[in-house]
Amino acid sequence: MKQKIFHGFAVLCDQDGRIELILRNDLKNILNPRPGAPLSTLIDEADLPDYYTFLYRLKNETVLYDWQLKIDSATEPGELYFTGGSFDGRIFIIASSLTTEAAEFIDELGRINNEQADMLRRAIKKENRDDQEVFRDFARVNNELTNLQRELHKKNHELTRTLQERDRFIGMAAHDLRSPLSGISGLCGLLLDGRMGELSTDQQEIIQTICESSEYMVQMVNDMLDLAAIESGTLQLNIRKTDLVKIIRDSFSINRQIAEQKEICLTIKTEQDSIPLEIDGVKIRQVADNLISNAIKFSHPGTAVQVGVMQTGDHAEVSVRDQGQGIPAEELPKLFTPYSRVKVSSTAGEKSTGLGLAISQRIIRGHRGTLKVESEVGKGSIFRFSLPLKPADGENTPQASS
Template sequence: MQNSAASLPPFAFAGRRILIVDDDRMNLRILGGILKADGYTLIEAATGEQAIELYAAASPDLVLLDVMMPGINGFETCRKLRETYRSDCAPIIFITAKSDSDDVVEGLAAGGVDYLPKPFQAKEVLARIRTHLFNQQLIEEQRNLVEALSRANAAKNRFLGMAAHDLRNPLASIRALAEFLRDGTFGPLNPEQLDLIKTIHEASHSMLDLVNELLDVATIEAGELKVSLAPHDLVEVVGKCVAMENLAAARKKTQIVPQHPAAAMITQMDLPKIKQVVENLLSNAVKYSPPGSTVSVQFYRTADMVGFGVIDQGPGIPDAERDKLFQDFGRLSAQPTGGEKSTGLGLAICRKIVDAHRGSITAANRSGSGCEFRVSLPLSP
């Protein structure tokens, strides 16, 4: 691949099809002589209407279009071609003896990419055409690359989803069996055996969380995240999540304290997915706050939104790391205070779920210490 159009040798685009639209036979003859010498294949039209009719069958790589013609002029012809073929339309260069800035502006506004002034200069004609064909080639290569990357990403998501799905059931079984052994279901264990079983249980639990999050990411990136909306009380949903998370928080002597609004906050939500968001934010707040902390939950209401905020007593978010916060695998420098594991996927999943609800999720450091993650959901679907 050459670095620029100027470095291209003669005949670099030999065989490329150029549609020349001009009612002046002399102009067609002159341009034809210049372009044939560089190996181009030419298609000729005498009017804008004829050019529009020929375009689909000719499938040109570039169009040279006269401005002043009988019937529809060059500007209108250009607009019609652009409207019909949109991003697939070939580059259109206007042919004109006019050099007024108003004409140039009108041509560019119509969708043209350049002007070719009369009388024609062979070197200028070839240089301008090579430049636009070169640019078109770069655009096509970029489009092909994007399509290839999209196919590779789709294949990756399919593989990730299948792998995560196949791993989830065995890991769930390992965790369940470890719980049976830990709880003495199959008889007492000596201290060494109990420690080993606890390690197996913790490891399988962490792996199962990771697999579930990978499966969520694969589903979301494949465009298969569907939300089934129904009216629910946000206060009640958050309250139930707080009660569950407080059981885990007690191990760190941490307490989650929710505000108790006087009125319900009914909004449309996908209950399991919003619970996943709430549980993730509460778990993170406990995870990054020192043992013995208090995590607060507050509720907010505006004319068209309801929401809640989870306020921790952790180290906050470094300004230099804010761009990582809601990214996949976006781990920050802050570490969990109790040795808990973090995949860096939880907040990314939360954001995608909230986006699917047409809501918002933000994070802001509190004065002194700590951070608040706030989720807002629209009152109307």
């Protein structure tokens, strides 16, 4: 079964950005917009200046498209793409995790608005009230909304074409880069193994540096392709019945060797022998590898990293706890923003693309799960992701994996 990732909300506000009506909210477990409250309460403090600029420009322009703003959520910080339109003294705002999903919200709003218009017509007819002025005002707003929909669809089409060109370019560049980079890494391996003759210590160090740099660049290319697929909405999840415990144990086994090289004690605790879930096993393994390798990367020798797998209620939870440096509270929202960097550095000079956690969060969201972090400077961090035990209503039962 193929499943597309989607996430967002849509609201109608007054000219000051105060919420009048919540039209749609797929973020109930993260954000809780309330009628009467300023929309600014949902925006991260660091991005408030950009938000107020967005709001100010909306008062003077018909449409603004694709503004990236951080949301203020302690449980799952991240960024959303904001699209807005101003009509008849009101502001219509859409926020979604993907730049291409605004059109879906617009279609939904149009459906809701048409239903409201039909309800108003029926009410006037039933009560035999001569309230045509009220209805004309409502119809005028409806017409303005229709015009706004057309403008947004036009902008969305233009943006979609731009994103398609971007993705095509990234794909071509990645293809052209990945093969020679992999070849460089392979040739370096041959040299380091001594198959091309003895090397001096200096030569070994230089070739080792070349090898590590090429491997890092291959990882960056792969991450860029993953993120581009997710942001464009083309990432497909191959959902099959898979044992979550086995996935985490396999990831643990691979990363244990890396931990031993840094003299870090990596352990695993599972409360069940097996937890069968309907998930994309490859993508969940990618998330587990990222969280465990990050814990090792940012921990000092002599410390411990504990991986946990458990079933709680109607969810399965995986946790990765370290005794590392910890992350300042004000930097936690940056963790899930692509290409962002925090002040905390890896303990052995390991490199990072800055994309792993952003990709992991979007993969978990695609499984209708959550990825959360708790951290205290000087004591360490805990990353947890949870996945539902059962598929959502209406989803097809996936095929069992062999």
